Amino acid sequence: MRRSLAFLAPAALTAVAVVLCLSLRNGIQGAGEEAQVVCHNSYVEWFSYREVGSTEDRTYQGDFLHVIGVIQVTGGRNLKDVRADVTFKDSQGRQIEAATVVSLLGTYRMEDGEQIPYNLLGPGDRLPFHVVLLDESASARVATYNISVKYSVTDEEPYRGLVIINERALSRNGLRVMTGELMNSGEDGVRAAVVYAAFYDRDGRIVCTSFCFAPMHIVLPGEKFAFLLYSHSPLVNLGENLTCELVPTCVETDQVPYREFRVVTHGLSGGEHGTLVVQGDVANIGSKNATTVIVAASFYDREGRPLGGYYATIDKIEAGESSPFSVVFWEFYLAPEVSNYTLHVSSDPYTGPEAPSAEEPELVRSTPSSLVAAAAVAVGASVGAGLTAVASVTGLGEQLNAAISNLPLPDSAKEFLKLYAEETFKHLTGEELAARRRRGFVSGGKLLSLALSALVLLLVFSYVEVNGFPTFADVNAVLSVAPYVLVTVVTFFVAKELLAYGIAAALDVWCDFRIWLYGLVALLVSGFGFLLPFGSPGRTDYEGDLDVTKAGIVATLKVLCDLMLMLPFWALLSLGYTVLGDAGLLMATMSAYYSSFPFKPLEGQAIFRYNKPLWAGVFLGAFALFASTSLKLLPNTTYLVGGLLAAALFIGVLVVARRGRMIRPSERIVPPPPLPPPPDQFA
Secondary structure, eight states: OOEEEEOOOOOOHHHHHHHHHHSSEEEEOOOOOSSEEEEEEEEEEEEEEEEOOOTTEEEEEEEEEEEEEEEESSSSSEEEEEEEEHHHHOTTTTTOOOOOOOOOOOOOOTTTEEEEOOOOOOOOOOEEEEEOOOOHHHHHHEEEEEEEEEEEEEOOOHHHHHHEEEEEEEEETTTEEEEEEEHHHHHHHHEEEEEEEEEEEESSOOOEEEEEEEOOBOOOOOHHHHEEOOOSSSOTTTTTEEEEEEEEEEEEEEEEEOEEEEHHHHHEEEEEGGGGEEEEEEESSSOOOOEEEEEEEEEETTTOOOEEEEEEEEEOOOOOOOOEEEEEEEEETTTGGGOOOEEEEEEEOOOOOOOOOOOBBBOOOOOOOOOHHHHHHHHHHHIIOOOOHHHHHHHHHHHHHHHHSEEEEEEEEHHHHSOOOOOOOOOOOOOHHHHHOOOOOOHHHHHHHHHHHHHHHHHHHHHHTTTSGGGGGGGHHHHHHHHHHHHHHHHHHHHHHHHHHHHHHHHHEEEEEEEEEHHHHHHHHHHHHHSSSOOOOOEEEEEESSHHHHHHHHHHHHHOOOOOOOOHHHHHHHHHHHHHHHHHEEEEEEEHHHTTTSSTSSSSHHHHHHHHHHHHHHHHHHHHHHHHHHHOSTHHHHHHHHHHHHHHHHHHHHHHTTTSSSSSOOOOOOOOOOOOOOOOOOO
């Protein structure tokens, strides 16, 4: 929702003349000992203003006089309720009475018909102001005005924990735009959190003021909200490089907001006139009826930089009920840059010993930049598959593996340390096949490897879904995400292993899952270092009546199996289970893309040897889906289409392979049989 006022077209040349006249005939009177106005300016502009909460719902429109400036605390004491009081006089020096005067900046309470702002300032602090005379006739009669400063002295200390982070200046449509985030970095909750802006021209004259408030009822420690402020007034020359002063203010509070909400569904779509809309449903999962529910959305670009924030208000959600919401991102000129958003839900605060602890806002994984994503893939591929490829070409891998084989360690430890498995696809002879059939599909070592891999994936993907530190250090935030990631990991592994057993049973092949040191390191480095996991904590070894063709088919089915698993996670994402869907899609597409690299011990090497055009199709398809998932490039329906296509190919390839139509004679992955012994020359 937007403020209840609108800036429309500026007045014509007569308005500019009034501006020039007023700038020469104004003054400051009654400045207190503790605070004074340090700069000010004025202009006339067509303006529309609606009284929020007015019983008459009154709207003012016309060419109104605006007075802007900055107040500074010049004394040594703390002040609260600081505000500018402007009086207007005509050309005869008579005060203009019975005219409505309002202040446009900040949040206020009404006392005896006067706007009293919420603020608390210390020595040296500054505060922009913007006062409007909402009477067109009176505005035309103003010849001069006087500004005085009102305040109350207090022993309360200003809260210094409200800070501005990620501040950035932009130029859009000829206007100076300031974006950033208002964050509570302190240890206490605050209310009436506002960021003020004063814009100055090249000569240091104030030409515009603006403000943005955090819509949350209470801003708790660690919480933040994206803001956007822009310069707009007749005093601003389009394209002028203005400077901006940003001032955060707030008031401490011990109140606790009601936060027993869950965003059930949400999604971003295009709105009218180039805007964007976040729509969804929010449920009250607590035991209290919630009133004045605020759904706040902060928007970010692909680099994670803030682009502004807006909110929607829901009058009431009873306990156990849900309600739809719609938050509009109005800045159409910034809409093409929006890549991600976060949601925060709260309602009217309350106090008391039974107040529940606050929950974290809805977490949405940040979208990495293309450079960060490329670096994560490069590091993951280099540490895992790339290292094994170089070692294989140079012969260092065989030497290292031979040295590891001679170490006084258990065989399982040696396999863990080896650079790559020399027989990822192992051909078994008749006797070996008979012996392998007598062994079960499941072993203790395999179950242990799966459990350790699941634990690593849980840790890495939980870190990624909460966007790393400092959120990862918050136990409550991690616990709010970890169960969903755990469900994702278990679902992914169970489904993947069941499908792997199905492939093995259909093609008379056995597969063993083992922990893989170098893929594990690649996953940890890319996940913790770049917030984009790219690696594998384990590898799969295959045994059976294998030749180049059959090995290539088995490897292709394995990659298609990963891509098929996009389907359940696409469904979860569509139903609003953001963490479940996002983590699952990222896990499935990452596994498929990583496995398709054509190096040992990955399946891509077997596909590449079997059919290079097939490998190219699988590799590029997996890359496109992984890039779309990690960078959020394509609509969610892409994963539905991709998953259905992978499922169709999986079934088709498996059926044809099962019937033996694709298992043609070929060179087996096994050395030739030994030559017969020479005849006895002395027979």
